[in-house]
Amino acid sequence: MKLSDLTQHAGEWLRGSGPMSETVISSRIRLARNVAGFNFLTKCTRHQRQALEQKVRQVVLDADLAPQTLYVDLEQAPDVDRQLLVERHLISKPHAAAEGARGVAIGQDETVSIMVNEEDHLRVQVLRSGLQLTEAWEQISKIDDALEDKLDFAFHPRFGYLTACPTNVGTGIRVSVMLHLPALKLTGEIEKVFRAAKDLKLAVRGLYGEGTEATGDFYQISNQSTLGKAEDEIVEEFGRVVIPKIIDYEHHARKALVSEKAVALDDKVSRALGLLRNARLMATDETLLLLSHLRMGVHMGRVKDVDLRTINELFLLTQPAHLQKMQGKKLEGDVRRAARADFIRARLNGR
Amino acid sequence: MKCDNCNKTATVHLTEIKAGKKIEKHLCEACAAAAEGLPVKSHMPINELLTNFVMAHSGMAGKEPQTLQCDHCGMTWADFRQNGLLGCPNDYAAFERELTPLLQRAHDGATHHVGKQPARRGGTGLAVRRHVDVAKLRKELQKAVEGEDYERAAKLRDQIKQAEG
Ligand SMILES: [Zn+2]
Ligand SMILES: [Zn+2]
Numbered sequence: 001m002k003l004s005d006l007t008q009h010a011g012e013w014l015r016g017s018g019p020m021s022e023t024v025i026s027s028r029i030r031l032a033r034n035v036a037g038f039n040f041l042t043k044c045t046r047h048q049r050q051a052l053e054q055k056v057r058q059v060v061l062d063a064d065l066a067p068q069t070l071y072v073d074l075e076q077a078p079d080v081d082r083q084l085l086v087e088r089h090l091i092s093k094p095h096a097a098a099e100g101a102r103g104v105a106i107g108q109d110e111t112v113s114i115m116v117n118e119e120d121h122l123r124v125q126v127l128r129s130g131l132q133l134t135e136a137w138e139q140i141s142k143i144d145d146a147l148e149d150k151l152d153f154a155f156h157p158r159f160g161y162l163t164a165c166p167t168n169v170g171t172g173i174r175v176s177v178m179l180h181l182p183a184l185k186l187t188g189e190i191e192k193v194f195r196a197a198k199d200l201k202l203a204v205r206g207l208y209g210e211g212t213e214a215t216g217d218f219y220q221i222s223n224q225s226t227l228g229k230a231e232d233e234i235v236e237e238f239g240r241v242v243i244p245k246i247i248d249y250e251h252h253a254r255k256a257l258v259s260e261k262a263v264a265l266d267d268k269v270s271r272a273l274g275l276l277r278n279a280r281l282m283a284t285d286e287t288l289l290l291l292s293h294l295r296m297g298v299h300m301g302r303v304k305d306v307d308l309r310t311i312n313e314l315f316l317l318t319q320p321a322h323l324q325k326m327q328g329k330k331l332e333g334d335v336r337r338a339a340r341a342d343f344i345r346a347r348l349n350g351r
Numbered sequence: 352m353k354c355d356n357c358n359k360t361a362t363v364h365l366t367e368i369k370a371g372k373k374i375e376k377h378l379c380e381a382c383a384a385a386a387e388g389l390p391v392k393s394h395m396p397i398n399e400l401l402t403n404f405v406m407a408h409s410g411m412a413g414k415e416p417q418t419l420q421c422d423h424c425g426m427t428w429a430d431f432r433q434n435g436l437l438g439c440p441n442d443y444a445a446f447e448r449e450l451t452p453l454l455q456r457a458h459d460g461a462t463h464h465v466g467k468q469p470a471r472r473g474g475t476g477l478a479v480r481r482h483v484d485v486a487k488l489r490k491e492l493q494k495a496v497e498g499e500d501y502e503r504a505a506k507l508r509d510q511i512k513q514a515e516g
Binding site for chain 2: 034036038039040042043119141144145148152153154155156157158159160161162164165166167169170171173201224225226227228229230231232233
């Protein structure tokens, strides 16, 4: 598999096929691990950092963790490739922007990614479509076992898995669910979700993780504490209690919109579709917002002639690096916005 | 004073802060050695431990935290406070007392790891039995019995026996 093979379609997590996919885009679990006998990256020399990257790369490739594993050396990769991986949620923004020896292994239809030399030596991620936290936990725990067969992880009986930042110590787990909550946004009730999440000590972030604004009504909700609670407890609490409550809340808001504001709702959805089918210049944020409204319309049965797979793919393929990779050249400003609008029109008008 | 666990004389007195609550433990030498992961392992009398705890909280610990340094990687407490990232796994031991209140704030009062453990521990090559959640197995056993899946129930019973044995 080559990196350019990825640009043509969306990864498994965007297929829109998983459970609860009308509200839950994806479920993600990541584990932070560090190799015993090495300093954390803040205190690694250039040479140690390289040695670590080579050691972990070898283990990841030899361990046969996931079918068709592709390893990308991020120190060598061009900007657009690193950006592409960020857009596909396979690496973090800081990992793309960092310097020095580092990489990422990607496998099994992009459900698995292992960042090497990010904030910790290893950041293992499993990303699946819809609400599939239990499945994701089972998958990632097996990968963790396979890695641990070959690597000694820094561990302390009291503190658990040791991480560069003490906020990740213990299980090193971050469980997050990406939610699409357009009705709660439209009805102005999204603030209540934020407050409830805060009370439950959960973090709410935008589409691309830490420090990003919520665009297009997408919200990432994740656990913050990693010490004193077992992994399956966190996963269970999320999958069976927290997320279903929010989903319920969004469904109520959608019903309320239909019964109380059907015309305004249809207007929103139709405008979105009209703009997407006709506009000649499209910015990234505007695209996200319009696609968000269209997605809601399709799920609520207000739009019949657009399929969900097309919308889900458009979310990804209209991102800057994807557009540029598909066209095979650098695109900026109005040229890029025009290319985006052309691409959307072609897809939505069935060409 | 008698040991909390057995009837021998307690010689080790520990104060543990868990979820913001102070828990006092009085143990004999043998039980204290057997108890893993207790934050303080010494014969210091309780009031001295408490004083240390208070001083750590008010930033007046015995050794001035600003000059505290990990002798393995050279990370100083002051550096860590500025950047938020530690330098090496040993920092957790080197700054254990200073880190504890910080961890409690970040992790909803928790001070001890619960959950998965590596089969081999941190380079020692020492085999450690993988953490098995007996409570979870019992729940599954109950479900299996209710569902009259006796084959599965028998398997689960064996697993529980093994985990407890
Ligand atoms: Zn005793
Ligand atoms: Zn250190």
